[in-house]
Amino acid sequence: MSRRTGKPSYLVTPPARQNRSRTWIVAVAAAAVLVAAPVGGLVGHAVGRPDQTEETVAQLRQADAERDAQQIVELTEMAQRTGEELAPIIRAVREDAEAGRTPERAQVDTWQQTMRRLAAQFADPPSGMTATNVARGGLRSAVDQAAVAVDSVVLALAGPSAGRAEAMKLAARQATLAVTTWSVAATQLDQINIDAGQGHKHVHLDVGEVDGALGPDGSAEGTGG
Numbered sequence: 001m002s003r004r005t006g007k008p009s010y011l012v013t014p015p016a017r018q019n020r021s022r023t024w025i026v027a028v029a030a031a032a033v034l035v036a037a038p039v040g041g042l043v044g045h046a047v048g049r050p051d052q053t054e055e056t057v058a059q060l061r062q063a064d065a066e067r068d069a070q071q072i073v074e075l076t077e078m079a080q081r082t083g084e085e086l087a088p089i090i091r092a093v094r095e096d097a098e099a100g101r102t103p104e105r106a107q108v109d110t111w112q113q114t115m116r117r118l119a120a121q122f123a124d125p126p127s128g129m130t131a132t133n134v135a136r137g138g139l140r141s142a143v144d145q146a147a148v149a150v151d152s153v154v155l156a157l158a159g160p161s162a163g164r165a166e167a168m169k170l171a172a173r174q175a176t177l178a179v180t181t182w183s184v185a186a187t188q189l190d191q192i193n194i195d196a197g198q199g200h201k202h203v204h205l206d207v208g209e210v211d212g213a214l215g216p217d218g219s220a221e222g223t224g225g
Helices: 015-048 052-097 104-118 132-160 161-195
Strands: none
Touching: 015 132, 052 104, 052 161, 104 132, 132 161
16 A cells, blocks of 8 residues: 555556656647647638738739730731731632632742741640630631642642642632631631730731631721720
């Protein structure tokens, strides 16, 4: 029996063991605080300062809008330059097919070189907003279709003269599809220019009336933004 407590000695915890127990409990409690502190701090920061999160999101959106606006300007300028070179080729292919004639081989070689250069502009497009990507993709598809039309003219020249008229008609159909595709992309490009505050920008191809193709809306350039 313990003289001080009246309890059996085997029920009395030695002082050294009591000290070790307290030390262990304190250490565990301290570790728990250290582990929980970063999580609590992050949660508290997120809950206590939601204005910072909203401000960050707003800044990111503003940066995206500014970057996309610049892409729209650059894409519009490229479309204008491309259309000026593309339209004469498409007009010539369609007119030759309608007249039942074929162009000179030297002329067609020049067309092919031009089409390769125009297509190369779309080889590594930047990533933009969906509407801008759609416009860019449409313009690229139109250029690719026009390139196929020129290649068909090359095949017409290489084939027997008896079948050249039919081959030229096929090339003209491909050129017409290129105009139709371009017109849709040009309409999309016009709209995103308006949405970006830059007003109407018309880059439709000057090739005359084409069935199924969309034309410019008649609004003055730069208005409506």
